[in-house]
Amino acid sequence: xxxxxxxxxxxxxxxxxxxxxxxxxxxxxxxxxxxxxxxxxxxxxxxxxxxxxxxxxxxxxxxxxxxxxxxxxxxxxxxxxxxxxxxxxxxxxxxxxxxxxxxxxxxxxxxxxxxxxxxxxxxxxxxxxxxxxxxxxxxxxxxxxxxxxxxxxxxxxxxxxxxxxxxxxxxxxxxxxxxxxxxxxxxxxxxxxxxxxxxxxxxxxxxxxxxxxxxxxxxxxxxxxxxxxxxxxxxxxxxxxxxxxxxxxxxxxxxxxxxxxxxxxxxxxxxxxxxxxxxxxxxxxxxxxxxxxxxxxxxxxxxxxxxxxxxx
Numbered sequence: 001x002x003x004x005x006x007x008x009x010x011x012x013x014x015x016x017x018x019x020x021x022x023x024x025x026x027x028x029x030x031x032x033x034x035x036x037x038x039x040x041x042x043x044x045x046x047x048x049x050x051x052x053x054x055x056x057x058x059x060x061x062x063x064x065x066x067x068x069x070x071x072x073x074x075x076x077x078x079x080x081x082x083x084x085x086x087x088x089x090x091x092x093x094x095x096x097x098x099x100x101x102x103x104x105x106x107x108x109x110x111x112x113x114x115x116x117x118x119x120x121x122x123x124x125x126x127x128x129x130x131x132x133x134x135x136x137x138x139x140x141x142x143x144x145x146x147x148x149x150x151x152x153x154x155x156x157x158x159x160x161x162x163x164x165x166x167x168x169x170x171x172x173x174x175x176x177x178x179x180x181x182x183x184x185x186x187x188x189x190x191x192x193x194x195x196x197x198x199x200x201x202x203x204x205x206x207x208x209x210x211x212x213x214x215x216x217x218x219x220x221x222x223x224x225x226x227x228x229x230x231x232x233x234x235x236x237x238x239x240x241x242x243x244x245x246x247x248x249x250x251x252x253x254x255x256x257x258x259x260x261x262x263x264x265x266x267x268x269x270x271x272x273x274x275x276x277x278x279x280x281x282x283x284x285x286x287x288x289x290x291x292x293x294x295x296x297x298x299x300x301x302x303x304x305x306x307x308x309x310x311x312x
Contacts, residue, residue, distance in 0.1 A: 006076060006120060006121040007121060009073065009074060009075065009076045009121070010061075010074060010075045010076070010123060010210040010211070010213070010214060011075075011076045011077075011078065011120060011121045011122045011123060012058070012061065012075070012076070012077045012078070012122065012123065012124050012125075012126070013077075013078050013079075013080040013106075013113075013114070013116075013117055013120065013122045013124070013125040013126070014054060014058055014077055014078075014079060014080065014125070014126045014127075015079070015080055015081055015082070015113075015125075015126065015127035015128065015129060015132070016049075016079060016081050016083065016088070016091040017052070017127055017128035017129060017146075018052055018053060018054040018126040018127050018128050018146045019051075019052050019054055019055055019058060019079070019091075019095075020049035020050065020051065020052040020055070020091065020094060021049065021050040021051065021052045021149075021150050022049065022052070022128070025037065025040065025041065025049075028040045037087065038086070038087055041087045041089070041090050044090060045089060045090050045093060046093065047090075048093070048094045048097040048098065049090065049091065049094040050150065051098070051150050051153070052128070052146070052150050053128070053146040053147070053148055053149070053150055053151075053298045053299075054126050054146050054281065054298060054300075055098075055150065055153070056151075056153040056280045056298065057160070057162075057280045057281040057298060058077055058100070059098075059100060060158075060159070060160035060231075060280060061075050061077070061160060062075055062077060062100060062101055062102070063158070063160075063231075064160070064214055064217075064218075064231065064232065065101065067214065067217045067218065067221060068217070073101075074213075074214055074217065075214070076104070077100075077102050078102070078104045078105065078106065078120060078122070079091065079092075079095075079102060079104070079105035079106065079107075080105075080106050080108075080113035080114065080116065080117075080125060080127070081105065081106065081107050081108070081113060082108060082109070082110055082111065082112065082113065082129070082132075083107050083109070084107055084108075084109035084110075085107045088105065088107045091105075092105065106120075112129075112131075112132045112135060112136075113132075114127075114132055114133075114135065114136040114139075114141060114143060115139075117136065117141050117142075117143075118141070122141075122142075123142060123206055123207040123210045124142050124143070124144065124204070124207045125141065125142065125143040125144070126143070126144050126146055126300065127143070127144075127145065127146065128145065128146050129145075130145045130301075130303075133145040133301075133303060134303050134308075137203060137302065137303050137304050137308075141203075142203045142204055142206065142207055143203075143302070144204075144283055144300035144301060144302045145300065145301040145302075145303065146298070146299070146300055147290055147294040147299045147300065147301055148294030148295065148297075148298065148299055151296070151297075151298065158229075158231055159231050159232075159233060160231055160232050160233070160280055161233045161234075161235070161277065161278060161279040161280050162211065162232070162233070162234050162235070162279060162280065162281055163234075163235045163236070163237050163274070163277060163279035163281070163282040163283070164204060164208065164234070164235070164236050164237070164259075164282075164283050165236070165237060165238055165282075165283060165284040165285060165286070165289070166236050166238040166240060166248050167199075167202075167238070167240075167285070168202060168284075168285030168286070168302065168304050168305045168307065168308075169202050169203065169204050169283050169284060169285050169302050169304070170201070170202050170204055170205050170208060170236065170251075170252075170257075171199035171200065171201065171202045171205070171248070171251055172199055172200035172201065172202050172305070173202070173285070173304065173305030173306055173307065174199070174200065175187065175190065175191060175199065175247075176285075176305060176306070176307060177305075177306050177307075178190045180306070180307060187244065188243065188244055191243070191244040191246075191247045192243055192244075194247060195243070195246045195247050195250065196250060197247070197250075198247075198250055198251040198254035198255065199247065199248075199251040201255060202304065203302055203304050204283060204302065205255060205257065208234065208257050208259075209255070209256070209257050211232065211234060212234075212257055212258055214232060215230075215232050215234070215258075218230050218231065218232060233260050233261070234258075234259045234260050234261075235259060235260060235261040235262065235263065235277060235279065236248070236259050236261075236262050236263065237263040237265065237270055237273060237274070237277070237282070238262075238263065238264060238265065239265055239266065239267050239268075239270075240264050240265075240266070241264045241265065241266030241267075242264065242266075245262075245264040248262075248264075249262070261277075263277075269292060270284075270289050270292065270293055271292035271293050271295065271296065271297075274293045274296060274297040275296050275297075278297070279297060279298075280298060281298050281299075281300060282297050282298065282299050282300065283300045283302055284299070284300070284301065284302065285301070285302045285303070285304050285305060285307065285308065286307060287301055
């Protein structure tokens with residue numbers, strides 16, 4: 001059998017803590033220890049875990065494999081877990097019960113599995129373990145810490161809406177550092193001087209590029225079938241406003257990536273916009289923004305850049 005190649009696929013690593021609601025399991029581990037946790041998982045082996053913060057995002061992402069050939073999926077999701085194979089059995093049974101086409105997993109007993117991201121060609125790793133995510137980002141890997149509680153998903157809605165902050169997520173944080181050190185006016189002057197110069201890419205630029213490849217498949221499908229309805233919609237939601245928006249747009253164009261919508265909010269609170277936009281996942285590098293969005297929106301903290309060096 002030839003090897004299963006990952007190079008041309010969008011590969012996502014997801015911890016069981018991001019995919020499922022593990023609040024009860026984690027409480028047993030914290031309060032009673034590892035042996036009690038093992039017994040608890042054994043006793044509940046056939047009790048299907050409830051969806052977690054990233055479940056709807058992952059489920060919809062995997063549904064896009066209908067754009068490709070059977071047996072040659074566009075999207076591959078691989079479980080990266082601190083469980084060992086024995087305690088991870090409940091996770092795999094829950095995946096099967098939810099009818100998720102996830103068949104590959106890495107179980108690392110008590111150790112962080114993010115070190116295998118590069119070997120598995122992953123564009124993103126999602127986890128509810130903040131320490132694992134910080135270590136991954138510090139190692140230059142694209143990772144995010146899921147926040148908030150699971151939310152009621154609308155199963156009649158087949159779309160996938162992804163929203164990104166710009167600085168510190170899609171772009172590097174050099175301009176954010178100017179803002180933090182020099183204030184708003186210095187930031188605006190800096191961006192005006194550099195309006196034609198693209199930003200250095202941030203940790204999730206390549207993930208967006210992979211999503212764009214799937215969007216191009218959708219456009220091809222619509223050309224072949226005018227009745228096909230586009231499902232993937234990508235937005236940036238940023239505190240930038242005119243005139244600093246220009247450099248953000250220039251950067252996207254120079255990088256060869258695109259978004260469908262852009263919200264240049266100029267400091268307007270993002271939570272209110274998220275309630276209307278209703279993305280299935282939102283990535284931001286600042287916890288202060290996510291404290292509000294995570295009340296209604298599956299939110300992900302990307303602990304990248306200077307602002308996160310001393311953040312909790």
